[in-house]
Amino acid sequence: MTALLEVEHVYRRFPMGGILARDFTDAVVDAQFTLEKERPEIFTIIGESGSGKTTLARMILGLDVPTSGQIRYLGRPVPTSMWGRARHDFMARVQPVFQNPFEAFNPLKRVDRYLESTATAFRAPRSRAEIDRAMDEALVKVGLTLAEVKGRYPHELSGGQLQRCAIARALVCDPEVLIADEPVSMVDASLRMAIVNLLKSLRDDFGVHVIYITHDLATAYYISDRIIIMQKGRVVEMGPARLVLENPQHPYARLLKASVLSTENAGHGDLAPATDLIAASDEMLAKAVHSHMVEQPDGRFVRSNP
Amino acid sequence: MADILTVQGLKAYYLMNYYGISREVRAVDDITMTVKHNEIYGIAGESSSGKTSFIKVLAAAIRPPLEVVAGSAVYDFGGQQVDPTTASPDVLKQIRWKHLSYIMQGSMSVLNPVRRIEKSFVDFAMEPLGLSGKAFWNRVRDHLAHLKLSPNVLRAYPHELSGGMRQRVTIGLATVCHPEFIIADEPTTALDVVVQKDVLALLRNIQQEIKSSVVFVTHDMAVHANIADRVGIIYAGRLVEEARTRDLFMSPRHPYTGHLVASLPRIGDTRQRPALEGRPPNLAEPPPGCRFHPRCPLAIDRCRSEVPPLVTVAEEHRAACWRSDEVRPVLDADLPRNRAEVS
Numbered sequence: 001m002t003a004l005l006e007v008e009h010v011y012r013r014f015p016m017g018g019i020l021a022r023d024f025t026d027a028v029v030d031a032q033f034t035l036e037k038e039r040p041e042i043f044t045i046i047g048e049s050g051s052g053k054t055t056l057a058r059m060i061l062g063l064d065v066p067t068s069g070q071i072r073y074l075g076r077p078v079p080t081s082m083w084g085r086a087r088h089d090f091m092a093r094v095q096p097v098f099q100n101p102f103e104a105f106n107p108l109k110r111v112d113r114y115l116e117s118t119a120t121a122f123r124a125p126r127s128r129a130e131i132d133r134a135m136d137e138a139l140v141k142v143g144l145t146l147a148e149v150k151g152r153y154p155h156e157l158s159g160g161q162l163q164r165c166a167i168a169r170a171l172v173c174d175p176e177v178l179i180a181d182e183p184v185s186m187v188d189a190s191l192r193m194a195i196v197n198l199l200k201s202l203r204d205d206f207g208v209h210v211i212y213i214t215h216d217l218a219t220a221y222y223i224s225d226r227i228i229i230m231q232k233g234r235v236v237e238m239g240p241a242r243l244v245l246e247n248p249q250h251p252y253a254r255l256l257k258a259s260v261l262s263t264e265n266a267g268h269g270d271l272a273p274a275t276d277l278i279a280a281s282d283e284m285l286a287k288a289v290h291s292h293m294v295e296q297p298d299g300r301f302v303r304s305n306p
Numbered sequence: 307m308a309d310i311l312t313v314q315g316l317k318a319y320y321l322m323n324y325y326g327i328s329r330e331v332r333a334v335d336d337i338t339m340t341v342k343h344n345e346i347y348g349i350a351g352e353s354s355s356g357k358t359s360f361i362k363v364l365a366a367a368i369r370p371p372l373e374v375v376a377g378s379a380v381y382d383f384g385g386q387q388v389d390p391t392t393a394s395p396d397v398l399k400q401i402r403w404k405h406l407s408y409i410m411q412g413s414m415s416v417l418n419p420v421r422r423i424e425k426s427f428v429d430f431a432m433e434p435l436g437l438s439g440k441a442f443w444n445r446v447r448d449h450l451a452h453l454k455l456s457p458n459v460l461r462a463y464p465h466e467l468s469g470g471m472r473q474r475v476t477i478g479l480a481t482v483c484h485p486e487f488i489i490a491d492e493p494t495t496a497l498d499v500v501v502q503k504d505v506l507a508l509l510r511n512i513q514q515e516i517k518s519s520v521v522f523v524t525h526d527m528a529v530h531a532n533i534a535d536r537v538g539i540i541y542a543g544r545l546v547e548e549a550r551t552r553d554l555f556m557s558p559r560h561p562y563t564g565h566l567v568a569s570l571p572r573i574g575d576t577r578q579r580p581a582l583e584g585r586p587p588n589l590a591e592p593p594p595g596c597r598f599h600p601r602c603p604l605a606i607d608r609c610r611s612e613v614p615p616l617v618t619v620a621e622e623h624r625a626a627c628w629r630s631d632e633v634r635p636v637l638d639a640d641l642p643r644n645r646a647e648v649s
Contacts, residue, residue, distance in 0.1 A: 048498035049469070158585040159353065188352035189525050190562075193569045194581035215498060222571040222579065245573050259499040261506075261528040263570055267552030269532030271507035278500070 003075070004037040004209065005060065005094075005177060010069035012055050012233075027055040029233045030069075032293075033226075035177070037074075040207040042199060044220045044241060046256070047230035053213050056230075057179050060211065061096055062087070092122045095170035099182040101162035105154040111162070112150050114169050115139070122173035138171040141206065142198055160191030167198065177209045178202065184219065196223055217260050221245045229253045231281070234288055239300025249302045251280035308382065310487055310519045311341040311364070316377035316391075318363050321370075331589045333359035333372070335543040338616065341487075346513060346520045348534030348551070350527060350566070352586055356543035357523055358491070364521065365408050365489050366390030366398050381406065383486055404434040407485040409476055409509075411492040416476050417464040423475055424460040431482045449482045452515070453508060470501035477509055484516045491523045506533050527566050531555055536622070539563050542587045542597035545616055549623040559625035559633050561602050596628070604629045 012028040029052075035043060047053045058064040060071055062078040071078045073094065079086040098104045105111060112135065119125060119134040136146040142164040154162055163183060170178055180199065184192045200223050202208040214220055220227055224241035229252065236250040248254045255277040262270075284291070284305065293301040318334040333356040341347045351357040359372060364379060374391040381388045383405045388397060390406075410416045417426055427446050432438070437445060447457045453474050464472055473493060480488055493509065494502040510533055513520050522534055530537050531551060538548040539562065547560040558564040569579045584601035587593055593600055599609040608628050616626040627633065 048500065161585060188586070189350075189527060189566055189569070190352055190582040190586075193571075193579045194583075196571075197579070197581050217499070218571040218573055221573045222576065242576070256499060257573065259503045260573065261503065261526075261532045263528050263531040263555060263567075263572070266531035266555035267535075267550060269506075269510075271503060271510060271532060273504055273507060 001039075002037040003034050004073070005035040006070075006072040007031055007033050007056075007060065008070050008072070010056070010059060010066045010071060012052070012059060012064065013067045026233045028052040028059070028066075031056055031228075031235055033228060033238065035209050035211075037176075040203050040209050041225035042203050042210045042212050042223050044212045044214060044224035044227040045230060046214060046217065046220055046227055048215055048256075050232065051230040052233040053230055054181055057096070057181050057211065057213055061094060061179060062090065088121075092173045093175050094177045094179065095173065095175040097163075097166050097170050097178060097180040097183050100186045101159060101166050102154065102186070104166055105162065107154050109153075111152050111154055111157065111165050112146070115149075115165070115172055118169055118172040134172055135168075138168040139165075141171055141202070142168045143194075144168065158191070159187050160194055163187055163191075163195055164198065167195075167202075171202075171206075171208075175208065177211065179211045179213070181213045182215070183212075185214070185216070192219070199223060217245060217256060229256065232285060232288075234291075234303060235293065235301075236284075236303045237300065238293070239296075239298075243298060244300055249296070249300075251277055251284050255281045308343060309340040310343050310383075311379065311381050311521075313337055313339050313364075313379045314377050316360075316363065316374070316379055318359055318368070318372055318374045320359075321373050321375075329590055332356075332543050332592060333589055334363065335592075336377070337540075337545045338377075339538060339545060339548060341519050341521060343486075343519055344514075344517050345535040346510070346522055346533055348530040348537040349521060349523045349540060350525060350530055350537060351540035352525055354586055354589065355540050356589065357540050359543075360540065361489050361491055361521065361523055363391060365406070366393065366402075381487060402434070403430060403480075403485065404483050405485050406487045407480040407483065407489070409480045409488060409490040409493045411495060417472060419464050421463075422460065423462055423464070423467075426475075426479060427460065427482070430479050434483045446482060450478055452512060453478050468501075469497055470505060473497060473501075473505050474508060477505070477512065481512050481516060481518075484518070486518050488513070488518055488520045489523075490520055492525075493522075494529060495524060495526070502529075509533070527570055539566070542592055543589055544597060544626065545624075546598065546627070547625045548616075549620075549625075553620065553623050557620075559619050559623065559630040560598075560627045561604050561629075561633055562598050563625075564633050596626070604632060 010028055010031045013024050013026050016023045016025050045053045059066050062080045065080050079090050081087060115135040116131055119131045123134045125131045139146055139149060144164055149165060184195050187195055196219050199210050203210055221241060227241045227244055228235045228238040231252045237244055237248060237253045248257050255274055258274040258277055287305045291303050291305045294304045295301050316334055316337045320331040320333055322329045349357055363374060368374060378389055379391060388401055432442060450457060455474055494505050497505060534551050537551050537554050539546050541562050547563045555567055558567055565582050571579055582601055587597055595611045596609040596614050599605040614626045614628045616624050619625050619630050
């Protein structure tokens with residue numbers, strides 16, 4: 001097994017306030033995981049807003065620098081300078097997909113221009129036909145064709161199509177890792193499953209590693225192989241997705257699961273808050289400074305207090 | 307039980323005429339429905355299905371190019387009949403907040419960022435409540451206590467509050483006058499799961515306390531399953547199905563509803579979920595016949611030419627589909643198995 005992406009003891013601390021009232025906030029505390037090259041998987045990061053999941057994704061993409069710790073890609077540190085050969089090679093291997101497709105694309109620019117510039121930059125094409133072929137290949141992977149997209153502006157495509165174009169754009173350079181930051185939260189219900197099933201087929205059919213960032217436990221359960229659950233920057237539980245979500249152990253993970261609205265008993269909604277779990281997870285958070293991850297016999301890691 | 311709102315054949319189009327080219331977008335096309343006293347009526351539909359245009363008409367926020375071209379919507383506020391499509395501005399001013407109120411999406415953009423919360427309460431509620439000074443503030447503080455908010459939030463600016471608290475403040479603003487009818491437009495969409503559940507519970511408690519009717523709009527079926535008494539599904543400007551929540555989830559009679567219900571992923575169930583092909587229709591040129599037919603697995607020739615009427619198919623259950631008898635709740639057994647378990 002070769003490690004593809006190694007995240008080692010990564011911390012990110014942001015300064016807050018002015019010169020006189022200097023304060024810090026810890027966005028990511030001691031994150032640690034490894035993706036294996038030979039085993040493509042959907043690795044999910046779950047957390048509420050402010051849990052540090054997007055900060056972690058930005059650091060993996062090299063858009064932000066960890067305060068301490070290291071992120072390595074194929075044994076080399078992720079290049080954070082936006083220039084040079086190393087950065088170019090890294091970008092060809094790790095690609096992002098963002099939350100809102102309507103904001104990711106410039107409304108005055110044709111959608112195929114994005115695919116084209118990615119193809120020109122990363123595929124070193126020798127002819128126009130080669131560019132078109134690269135674009136078409138990527139679009140076919142997401143269930144579209146170049147003919148459908150060519151010459152269209154973002155407003156001419158539906159949200160689902162646009163999000164698929166965003167994924168196709170990332171696939172043009174044949175990446176090994178796709179980092180999808182909340183790719184379905186802005187997409188309509190009837191199109192959501194199309195995107196989620198697409199991520200699944202990227203893993204199964206094309207061997208792409210997907211880092212799927214979400215706050216939706218149900219889709220995470222549906223597609224992920226491994227998950228980590230983050231609370232205010234700290235990973236509180238990590239392990240095989242099915243195992244963790246079916247029977248979470250950390251109070252915060254249990255609280256998240258208890259808060260998922262169930263459709264089992266439609267019409268007789270049970271909206272009573274899980275007061276004891278809220279109290280328990282707050283208590284764990286208050287004492288989290290000296291806590292550490294403990295491996296369980298079933299293969300998961302759970303944060304526990306000394 | 308009497309109905310508080312009766313909508314009859316309502317059609318609201320966006321009529322545009324630029325440089326001699328006229329275009330009409332049929333955002334609300336022939337909707338007939340009623341909302342009872344003291345119930346939560348859920349409206350589900352995807353973006354650009356016309357649900358926002360529909361509630362704009364209900365909230366009497368009709369601005370050009372949106373125009374009501376046919377039909378009516380009539381509120382019955384304790385004997386006073388008000389039609390928001392024709393009522394004069396004076397009448398509307400009189401009913402707003404006191405009888406009819408509105409909880410908007412995105413609490414950050416609702417509250418003025420440079421005014422303290424108390425100023426917003428003065429702006430919204432002082433006139434309709436007809437109270438002043440101490441009596442007014444006592445009423446507001448009492449109401450905030452019901453919403454589990456401390457009176458200190460009145461002195462805060464919106465940015466000082468968390469997303470969940472801000473949403474509670476907007477619910478507070480909308481309910482402080484004890485209105486009979488509340489329109490809630492995606493009030494929980496931007497919230498995290500834990501906070502969302504809390505806000506939904508609060509909204510339902512306050513609704514039961516002040517005995518008002520709520521029209522609750524969201525595209526999240528899981529929210530409808532937990533809060534609504536009845537749910538109406540809007541597709542491409544038309545009401546395609548309406549039923550009591552339980553019936554709608556257990557035995558949908560329109561293929562679109564069937565799909566929405568079947569595609570909800572659940573923890574503990576890894577079977578492959580179907581995805582609906584195609585895209586929502588363009589309302590400027592809707593497909594002829596049933597507007598769902600290009601994406602419908604059950605479509606027959608008749609669906610392509612004739613518009614199915616919304617007919618009663620069971621007790622308190624209406625559906626607009628030529629083949630509504632053949633729509634089966636997509637049973638779990640029908641879904642293909644997922645690939646072998648990973649890891």
